[in-house]
Amino acid sequence: MLITFSSSPPSSSFSLIRFINSKSPISELGLKPRTHVSKSLSSSICYSFCSSSNLSFHSKNHFFCEKSRYPHGKRGNFRSWAMAGFDFGSLESAQSVVEAAAVLTAIIIVHESGHFLAAYLQGIHVSKFAVGFGPILAKFNSNNVEYSIRAFPLGGFVGFPDNDPESDIPVDDENLLKNRPILDRVLVISAGVIANIIFAYVIIFVQVLSVGLPVQEAFPGVLVPEVRAFSAASRDGLLPGDIILAVNGIELPKSGSSSVSELVDAIKGSPKRNVLLKVERGKKDFEIGVTPDENSDGTGRIGVQLSPNIKISKVRPKNFLEAYNFAGKEFWGLSSNVLESLKQTFLNFSQTASKVSGPVAIIAVGAEVARSNTDGLYQFAAILNLNLAVINLLPLPALDGGSLFLILLEAARGGRKLPLELEQRIMSSGIMLVILLGLFLIVRDTLNLDFIKELL
Numbered sequence: 406m407l408i409t410f411s412s413s414p415p416s417s418s419f420s421l422i423r424f425i426n427s428k429s430p431i432s433e434l435g436l437k438p439r440t441h442v443s444k445s446l447s448s449s450i451c452y453s454f455c456s457s458s459n460l461s462f463h464s465k466n467h468f469f470c471e472k473s474r475y476p477h478g479k480r481g482n483f484r485s486w487a488m489a490g491f492d493f494g495s496l497e498s499a500q501s502v503v504e505a506a507a508v509l510t511a512i513i514i515v516h517e518s519g520h521f522l523a524a525y526l527q528g529i530h531v532s533k534f535a536v537g538f539g540p541i542l543a544k545f546n547s548n549n550v551e552y553s554i555r556a557f558p559l560g561g562f563v564g565f566p567d568n569d570p571e572s573d574i575p576v577d578d579e580n581l582l583k584n585r586p587i588l589d590r591v592l593v594i595s596a597g598v599i600a601n602i603i604f605a606y607v608i609i610f611v612q613v614l615s616v617g618l619p620v621q622e623a624f625p626g627v628l629v630p631e632v633r634a635f636s637a638a639s640r641d642g643l644l645p646g647d648i649i650l651a652v653n654g655i656e657l658p659k660s661g662s663s664s665v666s667e668l669v670d671a672i673k674g675s676p677k678r679n680v681l682l683k684v685e686r687g688k689k690d691f692e693i694g695v696t697p698d699e700n701s702d703g704t705g706r707i708g709v710q711l712s713p714n715i716k717i718s719k720v721r722p723k724n725f726l727e728a729y730n731f732a733g734k735e736f737w738g739l740s741s742n743v744l745e746s747l748k749q750t751f752l753n754f755s756q757t758a759s760k761v762s763g764p765v766a767i768i769a770v771g772a773e774v775a776r777s778n779t780d781g782l783y784q785f786a787a788i789l790n791l792n793l794a795v796i797n798l799l800p801l802p803a804l805d806g807g808s809l810f811l812i813l814l815e816a817a818r819g820g821r822k823l824p825l826e827l828e829q830r831i832m833s834s835g836i837m838l839v840i841l842l843g844l845f846l847i848v849r850d851t852l853n854l855d856f857i858k859e860l861l
Contacts (some may be wrong), residue, residue, distance in 0.1 A: 636708020
């Protein structure tokens with residue numbers, strides 16, 4: 406399943422995710438790109454979580470992720486917002502990496518538990534429950550089910566003994582998944598998606614009750630979190646913490662995305678030409694002339710990182726009913742944004758395809774969320790669940806939606822199933838493509854990590 410975090414605004418006024426437009430190539434202004442996560446999320450993440458619980462295959466989940474960039478959105482905190490690449494930072498980030506990996510593992514387990522419970526509660530035979538793929542690292546058996554942790558973190562699967570040659574269950578057993586009525590099979594296959602949706606709401610509700618929902622307030626101008634040493638900005642007097650209110654006499658709006666874009670465009674379009682900036686420093690306003698250096702492509706750069714000038718506060722419910730109301734608004738806001746993100750991803754697939762990444766990337770992003778603010782893990786986990794739920798319903802091989810499509814096709818044919826060999830070819834080809842793509846992305850994203858680049 407693909408997960409998509411879009412730059413389009415969500416409908417929920419409470420949403421932590423303000424999806425500030427990340428089209429502005431801030432990294433081109435001269436600072437080393439890093440992935441930083443904070444109080445607000447932007448851009449889009451594509452993450453894959455496939456499940457093919459068809460008649461003869463294990464249900465599988467595979468993860469992929471589109472590179473995401475997160476603006477640091479709190480006034481007075483001058484750490485930069487991410488532009489590109491990944492950086493696990495120092496050893497102190499190890500705990501954040503573990504937390505991010507734990508979130509992903511929990512999502513896998515929840516999804517697969519949905520399939521497992523839907524089958525178990527209907528008396529359908531289940532033979533395996535695995536987190537990961539490939540060689541078994543650890544396992545135990547209980548009630549004729551093998552539970553295992555496997556080597557490759559591409560997701561997980563629930564196995565059914567329907568066509569297992571080693572199974573001693575008769576092929577005409579009514580409790581084999583393939584022998585159950587269409588409705589029973591639909592419930593088993595769709596249960597993973599339902600589990601992710603429920604889990605997303607539970608996460609949001611717990612966030613509302615425990616820490617409250619962040620509310621973002623925009624202020625005029627653009628915040629300068631960092632200024633690179635010996636850069637044009639440093640040379641001409643800009644300092645970290647400055648707020649740029651106007652460029653060349655034109656006031657910057659409150660809207661974070663447009664204000665950053667306007668400033669970036671003005672700087673990129675003025676190589677070696679003076680750009681007049683109105684700056685707020687402390688309680689004083691004054692003007693600074695900055696002359697951008699010229700990039701190799703002829704655009705200007707001044708060597709700063711920029712962030713929308715916003716302030717985050719938290720809204721906490723006064724009672725249980727208000728908590729339910731807050732959680733509902735947040736849930737529907739995030740859900741609407743996920744659907745819009747998915748639409749934009751497919752409409753602009755030629756542009757987004759090259760940005761698809763793997764589990765290494767999503768763990769890097771999640772680690773930065775945890776390192777910046779543990780509260781952000783609530784939204785991180787909720788959005789991953791919602792994206793998984795939506796994308797996994799697409800009628801594609803190796804996705805739950807692909808299996809559902811085959812069952813609906815069977816129903817349309819009056820209960821006549823497709824030939825088993827044809828079903829196996831369709832699903833196995835999709836699964837193989839997803840696994841190969843996942844392995845490719847893991848290698849590529851690992852090589853893109855900053856500390857790996859330094860070793861090479």
